[in-house]
Amino acid sequence: MTEEGIKIAIFQSPPVVYEDSPGNDRSRFMCIGNFWSLYLAKQLPASAKIRVNLIETPLKKNMDALALSLALSADSCHSLAPDKTSLYLESIRQYLKAHFPQIAMDLSPLFKGKKSFSEAFGINRRDL
Known part of the structure; x- marks a missing residue:
């Protein structure tokens, strides 16, 4: 962060x-x-x-x-239910990427791409 x-x-x-x-x-x-x-x-x-x-x-x-x-x-x-976490986080990332791209980068450079984002949270990128 x-x-x-x-x-x-x-x-x-x-x-x-x-x-x-x-x-x-x-x-x-x-x-x-x-x-x-x-x-x-x-x-x-x-x-x-x-x-x-x-x-x-x-x-x-x-x-x-x-x-x-x-x-x-x-x-x-x-806390969020584990089966909901990845979809919830990815939906936020996608919305920020589409509407406020700099916000995610201001929080962490790891939030730029799907691969680094999923690795940052320890979630399977295929679940996104």
């Missing part, structure tokens, strides 16, 4: 963070949800700024339950 593509992805699902030491001059923010977005953010230059969802610091006893509920809800609500 390009830097612009990464920023767009993070904008859709910003990392969920809380302040580890509220009121401290040297506060640290800890990520508790949308870890994939945090991983993506680490691919950006150190000077880049991203949006985050700041939540109230959870009680230690609730930390695991909150982190796991965020992970389960995100994974279950954002």
